[in-house]
Amino acid sequence: MQVGLMNECLFSKSQIREFEEYLFEHEIISNDKLKEKAAKSCEKFILKHFSSKKNVIIFVGKGINGEDGVLLSRLLLNSQNNYKITLFFIDKLSEKSYKNNHADLEVFDTCGQLDLSVFDIIIDCIFGIGLNRCIDKKLTELIIQINQSSLPIISIDMPSGLNADNGCVMGSAVKATHTLTFLGLKFGQFTFQGLEFSGKVSLFDFGLGHLLHKFCKSPSARLLLPKIINELIPYRQQHMYKNMNGHTLVIGGDTGMFGALILAARSALMIGSGLVTVLTRKKHASLVSLHQPELISYTFTKKDFLY
Ligand SMILES: NC(=O)C1=CN([C@@H]2O[C@H](COP(=O)(O)OP(=O)(O)OC[C@H]3O[C@@H](n4cnc5c(N)ncnc54)[C@H](O)[C@@H]3O)[C@@H](O)[C@H]2O)[C@@H](O)CC1
Numbered sequence: 001m002q003v004g005l006m007n008e009c010l011f012s013k014s015q016i017r018e019f020e021e022y023l024f025e026h027e028i029i030s031n032d033k034l035k036e037k038a039a040k041s042c043e044k045f046i047l048k049h050f051s052s053k054k055n056v057i058i059f060v061g062k063g064i065n066g067e068d069g070v071l072l073s074r075l076l077l078n079s080q081n082n083y084k085i086t087l088f089f090i091d092k093l094s095e096k097s098y099k100n101n102h103a104d105l106e107v108f109d110t111c112g113q114l115d116l117s118v119f120d121i122i123i124d125c126i127f128g129i130g131l132n133r134c135i136d137k138k139l140t141e142l143i144i145q146i147n148q149s150s151l152p153i154i155s156i157d158m159p160s161g162l163n164a165d166n167g168c169v170m171g172s173a174v175k176a177t178h179t180l181t182f183l184g185l186k187f188g189q190f191t192f193q194g195l196e197f198s199g200k201v202s203l204f205d206f207g208l209g210h211l212l213h214k215f216c217k218s219p220s221a222r223l224l225l226p227k228i229i230n231e232l233i234p235y236r237q238q239h240m241y242k243n244m245n246g247h248t249l250v251i252g253g254d255t256g257m258f259g260a261l262i263l264a265a266r267s268a269l270m271i272g273s274g275l276v277t278v279l280t281r282k283k284h285a286s287l288v289s290l291h292q293p294e295l296i297s298y299t300f301t302k303k304d305f306l307y
């Protein structure tokens, strides 16, 4: 698995799209090569983590995410791991064109009854970052069936139905156990419903992660990973004592909000603030030391804020 160095950065779909354009325009990599690399990474991942799951069904959409699925099926079939691959085309037209070019691939007859229990693993290539509207009723029924299958579900680039920018489920979405995503992590995989629907996210940046970072100047957001938090907390030398480790003032604790005050003050202590003072209402001040004896408390009245 190839994981980018900037793997805590999250990108929007327009940032990824513009970056792809930049790559193609500057001939850093061709469109076909990028698709090939994407499919190859997925093949490697599946061979490494799911080699015993031989009976594979791939749901194929009409965009390039669907193309990823067809390329992947070809690679898996050639991998000599005795895979049995079934392609399920969401769109009749793309089914027809693929049938002409890939006559040897088994295509599920959409008129028949779909029984997912005969398969070992599901690959979701219905929509990637090109999702631009809500999922219709017919597709929703299929997605419900996929989600109820209890099989491992690998979503390619994005769980289909999940908005890549805000993590919103667009009517319905595939609930992936794994998402294999390309070039950069997408904001929507880590926010709102994205966390629930993306499963374990693996990033394949094809060695272009640095370039993406440079190109975008600033990502949409960053993940607060434990290693980043550790870097932010200053190292405490042995001779240091409370007066040498900063002083935090927490103001709050209005009527009925005393808990928030204590939680905020405790957090300040926990991240290493040497002294923590709370400024709160008189009726709360006496309770502070009962809850957290290290805290210093001061009170204020309405009058203090009049001048
Ligand atoms: N550009 C490239 O060369 C690469 C693209 N890649 C893949 O391409 C994907 C993006 O491809 P596309 O831009 O073709 O987008 P998608 O493959 O996500 O699908 C777009 C198509 O789906 C239709 N669509 C969108 N929402 C729909 C809905 N709710 N109901 C029905 N139809 C809907 C659109 O009209 C369009 O025809 C990425 O997520 C990634 O998987 C990767 O292979 C890497 C290389």
Ligand SMILES: [K+]
Residues within 6 Å of the ligand: 065, 124, 125, 126, 127, 128, 155, 156, 157, 158, 159, 160
């Ligand atoms: K997908």
